[in-house]
Amino acid sequence: MGFFTQLFGNKRKTSAGREATPTQAAGKPNGNAQRAVFFDAMASEWDIMTKLSQTQEQQLAELIDRVGIPEGSVVVDAGCGTGVLYKYLAPRIGSTGRVLGIDISPRMISLAETKFGHDQRFRWHTGSVEKCIEEIAPDGIDRIICYSSFPHFDDQKGFLQIAAQALRPGGKLAIIHLGSADEINGLHSNIEDSPVAHDTLPSIRDLTMMAQDLSLAVQTSQEQPGVYFFLGASLKRS
Numbered sequence: 001m002g003f004f005t006q007l008f009g010n011k012r013k014t015s016a017g018r019e020a021t022p023t024q025a026a027g028k029p030n031g032n033a034q035r036a037v038f039f040d041a042m043a044s045e046w047d048i049m050t051k052l053s054q055t056q057e058q059q060l061a062e063l064i065d066r067v068g069i070p071e072g073s074v075v076v077d078a079g080c081g082t083g084v085l086y087k088y089l090a091p092r093i094g095s096t097g098r099v100l101g102i103d104i105s106p107r108m109i110s111l112a113e114t115k116f117g118h119d120q121r122f123r124w125h126t127g128s129v130e131k132c133i134e135e136i137a138p139d140g141i142d143r144i145i146c147y148s149s150f151p152h153f154d155d156q157k158g159f160l161q162i163a164a165q166a167l168r169p170g171g172k173l174a175i176i177h178l179g180s181a182d183e184i185n186g187l188h189s190n191i192e193d194s195p196v197a198h199d200t201l202p203s204i205r206d207l208t209m210m211a212q213d214l215s216l217a218v219q220t221s222q223e224q225p226g227v228y229f230f231l232g233a234s235l236k237r238s
């Protein structure tokens, strides 16, 4: 949680006379457009603010290993930010794999393109994952990874439904955080009056129930301080 405190430490406590969040400055309280403004304002500092410790990097690498990404996979990085997953995905997808990064923040996407545009296996798209996932991968997707992004999706059940439809037979959806739901939700609620203040990560139990209603077979659900890992598999048959 250290990097979260670092991330939002100077944007908390927004009552009169204190520093406003970028979105407060824009005068808008919620919704995807407002989240895009919020994350746009953080984009240039994002990599520094969210830098993981060596232990966290190792932990994230192990979680990505548990997703199981066969070479040649089509992977969607949903809410990709500046492309923090690049270094974990690039070695795993092989020469024929593809990664489609999607984010509502144009500045996050622009930075991802600047950093990783040289790698033709990666493509970066601005837009909401709910709206563009099918359009950018009409032939289906093998893995959808939401790393630190799921709480920000407006309609979480709708997203799960769209994701389940977009997965190929054998495809999997992973929702990953380096924090429990309580830890992540505490972090968001501390950023008062921002468009993410009420963005909530459901408990793994609630998420599991949601996913089961939507034709995703739950393969792993783990939640403890410092880790939230959900892996659901498509029930489609080839």
Ligand SMILES: C[S@@+](CC[C@H](N)C(=O)[O-])C[C@H]1O[C@@H](n2cnc3c(N)ncnc32)[C@H](O)[C@@H]1O
Pocket: 032, 035, 036, 039, 050, 078, 079, 080, 081, 082, 083, 084, 102, 103, 104, 105, 108, 127, 128, 129, 130, 147, 148, 149, 152, 153, 154
């Ligand atoms: C906490 S950041 C995480 C970014 C990146 N995954 C990382 O860990 O560095 C959440 C990201 O999700 C994006 N986001 C929020 N709602 C989204 C949506 N509906 N579709 C696509 N991206 C979204 C935000 O713009 C933001 O970049």
